[in-house]
Amino acid sequence: MTASQSSVAVPVADGGAAIDTRALRKAFGTLVAVEGLTLAVKRGEVFGLLGPNGSGKTTTIRMLCGLLAPSAGAATVAGFDVGTEGEQVRRKIGYMSQKYGLYDDLTVIENISFYGTIYGLHGSTRAARIATLVRELDLEGRINQYAGTLSGGLKQRLALACATAHEPPVVFLDEPTAGVDPASRRRFWEIIHTMARRGTTILATTHYMDEAARCDRLAFMSRGHLIALGTPDEVTKQFGAMSVEEVFIQLQHQDERKSEMGKRKSNVGQGVGR
């Protein structure tokens, strides 16, 4: 994990991609949630995955984390095949879901310590790592508080601490800032960008367009398909829009029209949220 961080002088698009998917597909019965998804995320990149609800973002993340098996296609994360090298993949990733995955009845320090131990940290290594996380994620003074009693912003940072206890080179964030106040959102993204500067690859979904505009690159998904890919400026230009938000709204309208047409014909192509 540290090796990959120190060796990122120049991000390489091909071969050295942190996340690489080829024609990835996921179908739940007749429902196709993700179709023909091919993209590469470079090391140290903050990559935003955008799209309306049900466009296949969460399904994509769940496939990349090994929570769902792809129906077709292939994907590698940190150089390991998602389909066949699940265990290696899981050592290299951090995953933060909308639910945060915290134990409300454990304290801040117990949560971090538990996940750290699960990731194989012990003794002084673990203690040092916990101290760093507590300091960098502004959790000082809260370490003996139960996670269930924390505010939204603190819970979110604690969840990030637990997900990155093992310093993973790739971090997946699934709507990490939903329901958190603006100041906490800003602080959270500062932390995320700091991690990226140190070489951690971030793949995040969000519905906040200010967050999307700060990503290095964006991918727009609609009804399971990748429909736009590039820097925020490129994507905005591609759609002849003024801002990322405008692109998003355009896409959503387009989506709704298609889905109405789709309903008249058949129900193929509608994405699934989870």
Add this chain to the structure above:
Amino acid sequence: MKFHFRFPIFDFRRSAFWPMVRKEFIQMRRDRLTLGMMVGLPAIQLALFGYAIRTEVRHLPTVVLDESRTAQSRALVDIMKNTGYFDIVAAARSRDAIRRMVQGGEIRAAVIIPPDFAHRLKRGQGAQAQMIVDAADPLASSAAIGAASIASARMSAGGRPAVEVRVRPWYNPALKSSSYIVPGLVGLLLSITLIVITSMAIVRERERGTLEQLVVTPITKTSLMLGKITPFALVGYVQMTVILILGKLLFHIPLRGSLLLLYALSAAFIVANLGLGLFVSTVAQTQAQAMQMSFMFMLPNILLSGYMFPREAMPEPAQWIGAILPLTHYLKILRGVLLREAGLEAMWRESLILVAFAVGVIALSVRRFSKTVG
């Protein structure tokens, strides 16, 4: 998704098993409701079944009409008093007086010792004493009749000639229902702890999203599952020990057979029920559902296993359902070992059934759990 279940080469030392177990105990300590269920249930059940629900009746107000007035007749009265079933409240002067007192309801039983009692005893002619019981309460009367026969049996012991004896209760000379109920309580409480509490603990992780969070870590499914259910097996053993000790201290339950054998055989029962708890957790989506489903398992366990009612008296379909409950077989082992000093040679059939059940249920549940987890 693709992590396989690797039981044989499971490395406890370096695995994430221990942190799981540790975490589980911390949570257990802080969850007041669960803790209350684990500690309170045995206490409430012990009190309910040990004290409140008595199938035997003790301390019947009793009068004595002693026409013999000898050391022998007084000895008989003492023995009857010592059974605990009769409280000698007065001496009656005549049979008429006894009739009045029983009719009035103030007296439930009377002992009449005829004038020739001691004389016949000495001559070895077989002495007789009469017992009058208020049969309006059949439970009380049958208890009194039983106790009277014990008293007469004791009177006959020590080389003296026989006093009339017909009923001879085995294994439970004091006719205490707690001797029957308390060992059963061990089995019932293990079921509750292992099915209800285990399934709720797993479903809670699913509800809160921590199960998903764990699945994306390198923790193996084996560590995850074993780390999650092992603490509850330990809790089960602790509960069992507490009930046995309390049963011994408060209710003087005999602990006759090999406790080692009992604890060993209990492992099969514990694994079977952990499997059921795991199974419930794979079906239930919420803690409320887990609770409801668990109680669906609990009711037949309480009613049809022979815990409260003898299975022999049940209609056949109820007996069949009872036969597929692990508790039914475990109860036989509990009562067999604790009350009748039964060994493995007497209990092998029940033991085999339990082991088969444990293997079957855990295999099924582990497979289901693996599928639902990722």
